[in-house]
Amino acid sequence: MAGRLPWVLVLPAVIGILFLVLPLAGLLLRAPWSTLTQRLAEPQVLEALRLSLVTASLATLFCLLFGVPLAWLLARVSFPGRRLVRALVTVPLVLPPVVGGVALLLVLGRRGLVGQWLDSAFGITLPFTTAGVVIAEAFVAMPFLVISVEGALRAADLRFEEAAATLGASRWTIFHRVTLPLIAPGIVAGAVLCWARALGEFGATITFAGNFPGQTQTMPLAVYIALETEPEAAIVLSLVLLAVSVIILASLRDRWVNSP
Amino acid sequence: MTLSAHLIVERPGFRLDIDLTVAAGEVVALLGPNGAGKTTALRALAGLTALSAGHIDLDDRPLHTVATERRPIGMVFQEYLLFPHLSALDNVAFGPRCHGASRSDARRGAAVWLERVGLTEHADARPRQLSGGQAQRVALARALAVRPRMLLLDEPLAALDAHTRLEIRSQLRRHLADFDGAVVLVTHDPLDAMVLADRLVVIENGAIVQQGEPVEVARRPRTDYVARLVGLNLYRGVSADRQVTVGDVSFSVAESFDGPAFVAFSPAAVALYRTRPDGSPRNLWKATIEGIERHGDNVRIHLEGPITASADVTPAAVADLDLTPGQEIWAAVKATETHAYPA
Numbered sequence: 001m002a003g004r005l006p007w008v009l010v011l012p013a014v015i016g017i018l019f020l021v022l023p024l025a026g027l028l029l030r031a032p033w034s035t036l037t038q039r040l041a042e043p044q045v046l047e048a049l050r051l052s053l054v055t056a057s058l059a060t061l062f063c064l065l066f067g068v069p070l071a072w073l074l075a076r077v078s079f080p081g082r083r084l085v086r087a088l089v090t091v092p093l094v095l096p097p098v099v100g101g102v103a104l105l106l107v108l109g110r111r112g113l114v115g116q117w118l119d120s121a122f123g124i125t126l127p128f129t130t131a132g133v134v135i136a137e138a139f140v141a142m143p144f145l146v147i148s149v150e151g152a153l154r155a156a157d158l159r160f161e162e163a164a165a166t167l168g169a170s171r172w173t174i175f176h177r178v179t180l181p182l183i184a185p186g187i188v189a190g191a192v193l194c195w196a197r198a199l200g201e202f203g204a205t206i207t208f209a210g211n212f213p214g215q216t217q218t219m220p221l222a223v224y225i226a227l228e229t230e231p232e233a234a235i236v237l238s239l240v241l242l243a244v245s246v247i248i249l250a251s252l253r254d255r256w257v258n259s260p
Numbered sequence: 261m262t263l264s265a266h267l268i269v270e271r272p273g274f275r276l277d278i279d280l281t282v283a284a285g286e287v288v289a290l291l292g293p294n295g296a297g298k299t300t301a302l303r304a305l306a307g308l309t310a311l312s313a314g315h316i317d318l319d320d321r322p323l324h325t326v327a328t329e330r331r332p333i334g335m336v337f338q339e340y341l342l343f344p345h346l347s348a349l350d351n352v353a354f355g356p357r358c359h360g361a362s363r364s365d366a367r368r369g370a371a372v373w374l375e376r377v378g379l380t381e382h383a384d385a386r387p388r389q390l391s392g393g394q395a396q397r398v399a400l401a402r403a404l405a406v407r408p409r410m411l412l413l414d415e416p417l418a419a420l421d422a423h424t425r426l427e428i429r430s431q432l433r434r435h436l437a438d439f440d441g442a443v444v445l446v447t448h449d450p451l452d453a454m455v456l457a458d459r460l461v462v463i464e465n466g467a468i469v470q471q472g473e474p475v476e477v478a479r480r481p482r483t484d485y486v487a488r489l490v491g492l493n494l495y496r497g498v499s500a501d502r503q504v505t506v507g508d509v510s511f512s513v514a515e516s517f518d519g520p521a522f523v524a525f526s527p528a529a530v531a532l533y534r535t536r537p538d539g540s541p542r543n544l545w546k547a548t549i550e551g552i553e554r555h556g557d558n559v560r561i562h563l564e565g566p567i568t569a570s571a572d573v574t575p576a577a578v579a580d581l582d583l584t585p586g587q588e589i590w591a592a593v594k595a596t597e598t599h600a601y602p603a
Contacts (some may be wrong), residue, residue, distance in 0.1 A: 161342040162308050165328040167355035167406055177354070181345040 025244065031163055031239055032232045038042075039236045047214050049240060050223035055130065055218060056198040059137035060145075063194050068187065072175065074146070075153035095145045101207025106206075108135065121228040132209035135214050137198035145194040152186020154181070189252060196248050200241065261441040263284075263410055265323075266314035267304045267551035269297075276300050276466040282410075282442035289457035293485055297337075298446040300413050301406050302361045305444060306335050308375075317408055318442070334403030338415040340395045342387035348398045349374060349383040355406035373401040377435070391422040400435060411436075413445040417452050429455055435549040450489040454478065462486055471603070480601050492524045493569045496603055506598050508566040509545045520603035527560060528596035530571035531588040534581055544592045552578070563591055565587075574589060 009056055032039065073079075074086050108126045110117040118124040126132045160182060164174045180187070202220040209216040210223065211225065219241055226234035269275070276297040282288045290298040293587035296525035305311035305316060307328035316323040323331055323556040334355075342351050356362065374383050377397040387395060396416065403411060416432060417425050434458055436443055447453050453460050454474040461471040462483070470482040481487040497506035501519035504511045511523050537544070547565035556562070559578050561571045571591060574582075583589070 055543070086381060157341075159337065159339075159341050163310070163335070163337055164343075164354070166306050166331075166333060166335040166412075167402065168329050168358035169354070170329055173358055178343060179341075184345075221505075242592075 020193065027242060029236055031235050032123070035232070036236060036239075039233060040240070042233070044213060044222065045237060045240075048237070049132070050198055050221050051130070051214070051217065052219040055133045055137055056195050056201075058134045059141055059198040060136045060191055060195040062134065063142040063145045063198075064187070064191060067142050067190075067194075068180075070151055071149035071153060072179075075150045089146055090143045092140050097140050097203030097209050098206075099138060101136060101204035102137060103133075104139060104204065104208040108132075117151030127208055128210040128216060129210065130209075130215055132212075133218060135204055136204040136208040137201045140201050140204050141194040143199040144197050145190040146214055147186055148193060149183065152183040152190075155186075156182050163197060192248055192252055198246065217237045262303075262317070263318050263444070265305065265380060267301050268312050268314040268457050269300050269304055269309055270312040272467060276304070278461070278463060278466070280365065280461065282444060282446070284442060285440050286459065287436050287443040287445060287457045287465055288446055288459050288461055289451065289453035290461050291447060291453045291489070292462055292463035294448065296463045297568065298448075298463055299414055300466075301463070302335075302414050302444060302446050305410070306412055312363060327401065332334055332406075332408050333410045333412060334406055334408035335401050335412040336358050336396075336399045336414065336416050339419055340399035342390075342395055342402070344387050344396055347386060348379060348394075349434055351387070351398055352402045352405050355402060359406060370401070372406060373405045373591045374398070377431075378403045389488040391424070392420045393428050396420065396428055397431070400432065404439065408456045409441040411439055411441060411443045415444070415447055416445065417447070417449070432456060450478075456469075464553070468490055479524075479599065480522070482522065482603075487524065493530070494524045495524060495567060497521055499600055499602075505544070506540070506567055510542055511578075511598050511600070513598050513600035514596065515600045517600075517602055521600050522603050523600045524558065526592050526600045527570040527572040528558075528592050530569060531592050531594075532561075532571055532573060532577070532583070535593060536590050542591060543598070544597060547589055547591045549583060549589060551585060552583060563589070565591075 016024065070089065074082065074089070095208050105112065105127060107113050108118070108124055110116070110119055110127065115126060118126070126135055150251055156179065160178055161174050164178045168186060199218075201218070202224070205216070206221055211217050211221050213222075217225070219237055223237045223241070226237060262284040263280065265280045266278075266530075267280060267317055268277050274297070275529045278297075278301060280301070282478060287503075289299055292298050300309055302312055305323075306322075307326065311324050312322070318332065324416060328440050335484050340366060342348075342381050343354065346354065347598055349367060352373050353366040356369050358365040361369065371380070371383060373381055377400060379394060379397055379401070381389060382394060382398075385394075387398070390398065396419070400416070417429055417501045421429055429452060445453070445456055447456075459471065460474055461486070462469050462477065464483060464485055470477060477486060477541070478490045481490055481494050484494060495506040497504045497511075498519070499513070499515075502513055502516050503511055504521045506523065513523060545565035547569070549561055550564045551562040552559060553562075555572060558572045559575055559580075561583060563571060564568045569591065573583075581589070
């Protein structure tokens with residue numbers, strides 16, 4: 001495009017870039033590079049990292065198991081109140097995670113509506129356990145998966161499903177042999193976003209599952225605690241999370257996000 | 261009778277209402293302009309579009325109460341819709357698998373079908389690696405592999421280029437001849453219909469306007485659409501005394517009957533004169549040239565006047581007569597070249 005660039009737009013844009021990039025640059029600049037490997041090998045760091053990876057992966061698995069059918073329901077079956085259900089499903093996207101944690105406590109806590117029954121009938125307690133971490137992460141991350149998969153389902157060509165039906169495929173056969181393979185990229189993208197969100201979860205986790213090292217202290221929680229006692233450790237932990245985010249973003253861009 | 265159906269599909273602003281019967285081994289082509297309801301009729305037969313009323317009976321059993329996946333049908337879609345994540349072989353094996361065949365049986369059967377359509381060496385290819393003609397043959401094999409009682413083809417040749425089309429058309433004809441169930445074919449191409457079908461059913465605005473053997477339909481069109489398809493000038497008039505009167509023009513005809521009549525003649529049968537020719541005033545009218553365009557090796561002249569007509573003349577005649585748009589000209593048709601039949 002010819003002509004001078006309008007500075008009224010370019011200047012704020014540049015400030016915007018700096019605002020987003022500078023903190024990350026600061027993290028890199030202040031990182032204790034000389035002692036990095038040594039600090040990364042510390043048991044608490046490894047423990048938090050392991051816990052984070054395990055819980056985020058389990059939460060993603062949970063979300064896939066329930067989120068994909070939910071997305072299918074929202075995209076393919078018209079039922080009364082579908083719009084309301086879709087709105088409710090996406091609430092955790094905008095809800096402050098702390099509120100989510102409180103809500104989970106009220107329902108699944110030892111005296112909660114469901115938690116009480118779980119406790120008396122099966123002896124299961126969720127709050128302040130690793131399972132609780134998974135629940136909190138899944139609660140916050142599931143909408144990412146549902147929205148992504150629902151979008152893929154809506155964009156998928158329904159005529160392939162019709163073709164499968166004329167060949168004698170039942171709805172379940174159509175779903176797992178035609179629909180799922182066709183929307184696989186959407187599911188993978190949704191799962192990656194979901195996993196990344198679960199990995200970074202803080203508010204709901206600390207509220208619902210607490211902060212016990214080795215049991216419920218995930219990376220973000222460890223960062224927050226370390227910042228008060230040992231700032232350099234916090235930086236190292238943050239670097240790890242930053243690296244994971246960048247890797248995810250890069251892989252998403254390359255393979256699944258068709259942006260120009 | 262293998263298929264006997266009365267299809268009624270109602271949508272806002274559209275109503276399809278046709279009776280359709282197809283014998284075993286018979287190929288019926290649904291022919292019609294875009295939006296006439298051909299594809300809707302085919303989808304209704306497949307159960308992909310619900311009937312508003314009516315019925316579908318196949319081999320004397322009701323089909324309209326049966327879900328798509330339980331109908332003994334095979335369907336070839338316009339864009340083939342081969343599953344992009346499966347190989348050609350697995351596409352063909354998909355149907356038999358759904359019908360309960362074991363994985364190995366289904367694949368063995370699919371290999372036989374691929375061989376039949378001449379694609380054995382492409383068994384492992386993904387659909388996107390196949391040419392249009394190959395994809396069409398895989399789609400046909402996939403539809404036939406479930407051993408259907410009724411085969412439905414939606415514009416099976418429309419997505420192919422002219423050369424491939426010629427080849428695939430003759431192959432398709434052979435495969436349809438081998439098939440012993442009912443075949444319903446949707447097309448808007450008269451040539452496809454004439455070559456592939458035993459009987460044509462012409463649909464306009466959701467209703468059947470004409471049906472019969474291809475030769476019969478081509479010789480005696482009953483609507484402007486059909487006349488255009490088969491390349492004839494068609495008029496509706498009144499017949500009496502071997503003479504059909506169409507507005508101000510009267511045509512001498514060979515056929516003798518009284519009452520409402522169609523008269524049809526080929527554009528090539530129209531002769532043009534700068535001055536009024538001597539002799540009988542019949543089959544003669546004064547026209548204005550509306551347009552001139554190339555038509556194969558000849559030139560097609562569009563005539564307005566008491567009747568609208570097309571005339572095909574040689575380029576030499578255009579030069580001799582010095583034809584230009586807007587010019588007035590005399591047009592005549594030999595009585596032996598007109599064809600009249602009751603309307």
